[in-house]
Amino acid sequence: MSEVSGVWADLVGQEPTVAVLRTAARAAAARLAAEAAKSAGEGAAPSQPAGRSGMTHAWLITGPPGSGRSNTARAFAAALQCERQGCGECTACRTSLAGTNPDVTLVRTEQLSLRVDEIRELVRKSAMSPVGRRWQVLVVEDADRLTEQAADALLKSLEEPADRTVWVLCAPTVEDAVPTIRSRCRLLVLRTPPTTAVAQVLQRRYAVSPDLAVFAARASQGHIGRARALATQEEVRARREQVLSVPSKLRDLAGCLTAAASLVELAAEEARAATAELDATEKAELERALGVTGSGGRGPRPRQLQAAQKELEDQQKVRAKRLQRDALDRALLDLVAFYRDVLVVALGASAELVNEELRDDIERRAHANRPELILRQIDAILACRDAIAANVAPLLAVESMTIALLEPTRR
Amino acid sequence: MLSPMATKARSAPSEGEALGGVTLVLGPEDLLVDRAVAAAVASVRASDPDADLTELEAASLAPGALAELTSPSLFASARAVVVRGLDTLPAEAADAVLSYAKDPQPDVALVLTHRGGQKGRGLLDKLRKARVRVVACEALKSYELPTFVIREARGAGGRISEEAAQLLIESVGSDLRALAGAASQLISDAGGVITEEAIRAYFAGRAEVTSFAVADAAVTGRTAHALEQLRWALRSGVAPVLVTSALASGLRGLAKLAGAPRGLRDGDLAREIGVPPWKVKTLRGQLRGWSQEGLATAIQAVARADADVKGGADDADYALERAVLAVSRARSEG
Ligand SMILES: [Zn+2]
Numbered sequence: 001m002s003e004v005s006g007v008w009a010d011l012v013g014q015e016p017t018v019a020v021l022r023t024a025a026r027a028a029a030a031r032l033a034a035e036a037a038k039s040a041g042e043g044a045a046p047s048q049p050a051g052r053s054g055m056t057h058a059w060l061i062t063g064p065p066g067s068g069r070s071n072t073a074r075a076f077a078a079a080l081q082c083e084r085q086g087c088g089e090c091t092a093c094r095t096s097l098a099g100t101n102p103d104v105t106l107v108r109t110e111q112l113s114l115r116v117d118e119i120r121e122l123v124r125k126s127a128m129s130p131v132g133r134r135w136q137v138l139v140v141e142d143a144d145r146l147t148e149q150a151a152d153a154l155l156k157s158l159e160e161p162a163d164r165t166v167w168v169l170c171a172p173t174v175e176d177a178v179p180t181i182r183s184r185c186r187l188l189v190l191r192t193p194p195t196t197a198v199a200q201v202l203q204r205r206y207a208v209s210p211d212l213a214v215f216a217a218r219a220s221q222g223h224i225g226r227a228r229a230l231a232t233q234e235e236v237r238a239r240r241e242q243v244l245s246v247p248s249k250l251r252d253l254a255g256c257l258t259a260a261a262s263l264v265e266l267a268a269e270e271a272r273a274a275t276a277e278l279d280a281t282e283k284a285e286l287e288r289a290l291g292v293t294g295s296g297g298r299g300p301r302p303r304q305l306q307a308a309q310k311e312l313e314d315q316q317k318v319r320a321k322r323l324q325r326d327a328l329d330r331a332l333l334d335l336v337a338f339y340r341d342v343l344v345v346a347l348g349a350s351a352e353l354v355n356e357e358l359r360d361d362i363e364r365r366a367h368a369n370r371p372e373l374i375l376r377q378i379d380a381i382l383a384c385r386d387a388i389a390a391n392v393a394p395l396l397a398v399e400s401m402t403i404a405l406l407e408p409t410r411r
Numbered sequence: 412m413l414s415p416m417a418t419k420a421r422s423a424p425s426e427g428e429a430l431g432g433v434t435l436v437l438g439p440e441d442l443l444v445d446r447a448v449a450a451a452v453a454s455v456r457a458s459d460p461d462a463d464l465t466e467l468e469a470a471s472l473a474p475g476a477l478a479e480l481t482s483p484s485l486f487a488s489a490r491a492v493v494v495r496g497l498d499t500l501p502a503e504a505a506d507a508v509l510s511y512a513k514d515p516q517p518d519v520a521l522v523l524t525h526r527g528g529q530k531g532r533g534l535l536d537k538l539r540k541a542r543v544r545v546v547a548c549e550a551l552k553s554y555e556l557p558t559f560v561i562r563e564a565r566g567a568g569g570r571i572s573e574e575a576a577q578l579l580i581e582s583v584g585s586d587l588r589a590l591a592g593a594a595s596q597l598i599s600d601a602g603g604v605i606t607e608e609a610i611r612a613y614f615a616g617r618a619e620v621t622s623f624a625v626a627d628a629a630v631t632g633r634t635a636h637a638l639e640q641l642r643w644a645l646r647s648g649v650a651p652v653l654v655t656s657a658l659a660s661g662l663r664g665l666a667k668l669a670g671a672p673r674g675l676r677d678g679d680l681a682r683e684i685g686v687p688p689w690k691v692k693t694l695r696g697q698l699r700g701w702s703q704e705g706l707a708t709a710i711q712a713v714a715r716a717d718a719d720v721k722g723g724a725d726d727a728d729y730a731l732e733r734a735v736l737a738v739s740r741a742r743s744e745g
Pocket of ligand 1: 083093
């Protein structure tokens with residue numbers, strides 16, 4: 001493995017992509033140097049950018065959830081702003097990674113789609129020169145949430161970018177991006193990082209025990225944020241354990257309904273844990289911004305404040321709903337992994353199990369049920385994911401799934 | 412600890428009962444929290460009509476701010492300081508709150524709200540030890556809702572029977588604010604006694620009533636009546652998703668009753684299933700003719716209909732008719 005350091009250090013298991021981006025950052029730096037030399041020397045404008053190979057002005061980074069799309073985009077932004085192409089220590093690197101660099105704009109949305117006015121604002125910015133001496137980098141973290149209209153607004157800027165502007169778009173898969181956008185970007189595909197690589201990072205960065213690191217890496221199936229949460233938070237592990245206890249609770253119809261309700265409630269709990277603090281901080285910030293301070297806020301609240309509070313609360317509700325949906329989806333994926341493990345054993349394949357610690361239960365099921373049934377169970381969970389994505393009432397969708405998971409011998 | 416129900420927090424505040432102390436309003440039920448806070452503030456105003464009110468979020472409370480807000484004032488008027496969301500209090504401000512609770516100012520009422528849960532638990536325990544006044548605002552369980560409605564009606568100077576209270580809940584939903592609003596509205600309209608007829612008249616054509624009528628007919632195998640009710644509901648503008656939701660909730664109750672341990676008394680059974688006690692009898696009647704397999708099939712059919720309706724099936728009405736038929740058939744076949 002080549003030495004990977006600076007801003008690239010935590011892009012776990014993405015060596016091929018990192019190599020491409022490092023080459024690009026070097027080419028970009030060479031171009032800046034050549035331009036500086038030319039304008040200092042002959043004074044003629046550079047006709048053809050030097051160091052053109054390797055660098056391009058529009059990138060599309062794809063990869064499965066948790067593979068580190070947005071971290072990769074930030075690392076690349078830092079490498080473009082850094083005098084040493086991503087040392088990880090200078091101000092340019094740190095501000096770029098933190099999202100506070102004036103020449104690095106990070107756009108993400110908690111909503112279900114990116115609005116066209118947000119994109120127009122971004123396009124307006126993209127036409128300007130960078131504040132500093134290097135590049136203006138615009139990162140769209142949820143390019144899969146661009147509406148058609150927003151994508152159209154973006155197109156022209158991708159086709160004829162300003163001289164020092166670099167676009168970096170991120171999406172789960174290339175199919176998630178609007179075709180017209182896709183064809184104008186250089187594509188980078190992140191892979192699911194190998195378990196060992198994730199485990200190493202967990203041990204190095206969070207000083208967790210090797211056993212816990214391996215467990216978290218395996219259980220997260222390459223989702224780095226999830227692996228970190230599993231490794232460092234007891235309650236996340238506890239919730240996962242409860243999710244995986246669901247199959248053993250499916251003994252009769254009432255058991256199916258109870259299990260379904262608990263899955264939905266676990267997701268709600270996770271969303272609440274994720275949002276409670278954030279909601280309150282945002283509320284407090286809003287009050288401060290509108291002049292309600294600790295000692296000045298006496299008397300009735302002004303109408304403007306109430307309107308702003310209402311708007312904030314609406315946004316927070318949308319976010320909570322999305323987080324709850326995401327959490328439920330993650331729980332369903334954990335269940336898919338469980339039944340896949342059963343299938344692997346039933347088919348006699350000797351692969352590593354995602355749920356090694358449940359091996360006894362998995363082997364018992366593998367011997368008791370035919371592969372066709374196990375496949376049907378996996379299909380039922382996938383169908384439930386689709387149903388929830390299509391807005392079916394989550395509890396009803398999950399009830400329908402747990403009923404389908406019921407094994408005939410027990411029914 | 413005081414009663415979790417609204418009536419206590421609502422009843423006329425005794426003069427200045429919150430003054431000179433700390434009131435901890437604990438729990439997630441917004442309506443009850445708001446009432447408890449309002450009652451505390453009212454009790455301060457009762458003893459000093461010119462009392463000052465300061466409201467702020469705990470998350471924005473700097474360590475020194477509390478001392479400033481509660482420090483003795485030259486102008487000696489009473490003050491109410493309401494700090495909402497103690498669960499998000501910055502850790503460095505906790506000591507200030509606690510030491511104030513141990514030695515409160517006589518002319519200040521400090522009111523703290525906390526949604527419950529694990530966050531800030533340590534501070535809560537210490538506050539309890541410091542003998543602050545606690546008002547519990549727990550979320551109500553579904554079987555507690557009728558009692559809530561009955562007390563609301565009484566509080567508004569009227570009466571409602573348990574059956575009528577349940578009908579009101581089915582018509583309005585479980586949101587306490589909406590329930591309280593509907594109860595007081597109906598009392599003032601109907602002049603004292605809220606009857607089932609008054610509720611039906613008030614909510615005539617309202618989505619929830621008619622979608623529940625469809626579900627009741629379908630789960631009891633009255634197919635023709637169910638289809639009739641369905642057409643009528645859709646014509647009067649009931650959203651299709653409310654029908655699938657009513658069907659699902661009807662079947663859910665039956666499945667839970669079918670799976671409940673035998674030999675439970677109705678009260679315990681009601682708790683187990685999550686319905687009010689009188690509803691157990693209704694459910695038992697509806698359960699006749701159903702098998703577990705039949706219920707399982709019916710729930711899956713309703714889930715499919717919900718997907719059809721939401722996925723923009725060309726004909727949502729037809730998807731619902733099919734679901735009603737599937738439910739009836741699952742009953743007779745199972
Ligand atoms: Zn650097």
